[in-house]
Amino acid sequence: MKIRIPQFLEEKDTIAITAPSFGCTTEPYISKFNTAKKTIESMGYSIKTGDTVKKSDGLGISTKPGTCAEELVEFYTDPSTKAIISAGGGEMMCETAGHISFEKLASSAPKWFMGYSDNTNFIFPLVTISHTAGIYGPCISGFGKKWEQSETDAFDILEGKTNIVRGYGKFQRPEDDTNPEDGFENYTYTLSAEKVLSSFIPDMNTLSKVQDPRQIEMEGILLGGCLDVLANLCGTRLDKVMEFMDYIGNQKIIWVLESCDANPMELRRQVWHLKNAGWFRNTAGFLVGRPLASFEQEMMGVNQYNAVTDILGDLGVPVIMDCDIGHIDPAMPLVMGACSKVKVFGNEITVEFRLS
Incomplete structure (x- = not known):
């Protein structure tokens, strides 16, 4: 049995932000996104922002599910992108997942994907079908604040600094x-x-x-x-x-x-x-x-x-x-x-x- 573990982030790596569910088009999510981007870039990483992040023309989703899926798969299979953080949770990411072949993703190099809530639609089949680990953790807006232990824990996992998390008081x-x-x-x-x-x-x-x-x-x-x-x-x-x-x-x-x-x-x-x-x-x-x-x-x-x-x-x-x-x-x-x-x-x- 083998579950694929992606490579950990290194300084100057590129992190992609995509919106397979909701984007960052209203407050407070616009401000949270901008704050998170500034913080992560100050750590030495490059941020690649997908077009879906700034879209809100979809029905209960950032844009058309097929477009969301295409961008997510493009980032996942792009060798220059080392990790993906979802723009947010939402309601209809099941429609995005319906356009993704997780069997094909199993042949791509494993890559960290992080998000929670509606992003279960990607992480769950990523594990069960693609046999690849993913992080059930903050979306990009979760990093748009002063970091506390939970945000630090999430990036410590991405960077390979820890393999242990402990509950909070x-x-x-x-x-x-x-x-x-x-x-x-x-x-x-x-x-x-x-x-x-x-x-x-x-x-x-x-x-x-x-x-x-x-x-x-x-x-x-x-x-x-x-x-x-x-x-x-x-x-x-x-x-x-x-x-x-x-x-x-x-x-x-x-x-x-x-x-x-x-x-x-x-x-x-x-x-x-x-x-x-x-x-x-x-x-x-x-x-x-x-x-x-x-x-x-x-x-x-x-x-x-x-x-x-x-x-x-x-x-x-x-x-x-x-x-x-x-x-x-x-x-x-x-x-x-x-x-x-x-x-x-x-x-x-x-x-x-x-x-x-």
Whole structure:
């Protein structure tokens, strides 16, 4: 079994920015893009900006999906471009992915692609079909601020300076995610909430919440992304999960799941959908991020926790919830496709990737 790991960035390399989902055509994304570009160029890199980044004539996407796909593939196969960072998340990148032959990308030299949310549409088949690792991390606007540990972690991975990320002590509640009036150069997260991991371990065909700190470990290939996207991809021609599990043989998968738009009911349906499609039959465990729309919400008794644990309880593997993953900042950048070791003790989580 071999998952291809791209080469790490070196000084003066070119990083391409493309918009396979939303572009940077409205505020605050224009200002964030400009701030990020300035910062990254000051580090010695060249930034190549795709035409799609400045477009907004598409339906729920930067421009025509075929055009988005063409630019993304062009950058990915261009030897002069050493990494790609997505302009942003969005809603309709599934249409872009539908124009991409991931089988053909498997014959191209591997290259780092980084983004999250809607970019699951590219990273997930990049791993499962092209057998190439990608980084589930910030889009370019995420770097358009004063860098904190999560942004530094993301570039440290790109540059090969680290193969370990650790969870962060505090997080920014969704209502505190506001835009500064004086620009983004000095903007930082409002880290007002203490991060508390909710760990669940197997107990008689169910999951029991861990009350006292204990060491929980899992090892396997990181795979997943945004549940909104994964549930949509499931059953399409881009769903090659069964073939991927055959490809990795005895290796297990650590599923990384996070949610953007789903309410608790939809969140539960999405997890049920993927489980009953057979996606979770070769699982070492689950890392579940804080959900955005379902955060601290409840509908008819369904909340962000039992929406997941009730469905996964009979799999006999640990489920770690409220991880620093996804749409509530800060978020750990994760190398999807990498063989990884996860260690959890109390509210501390460490993810170590094998990148060589």
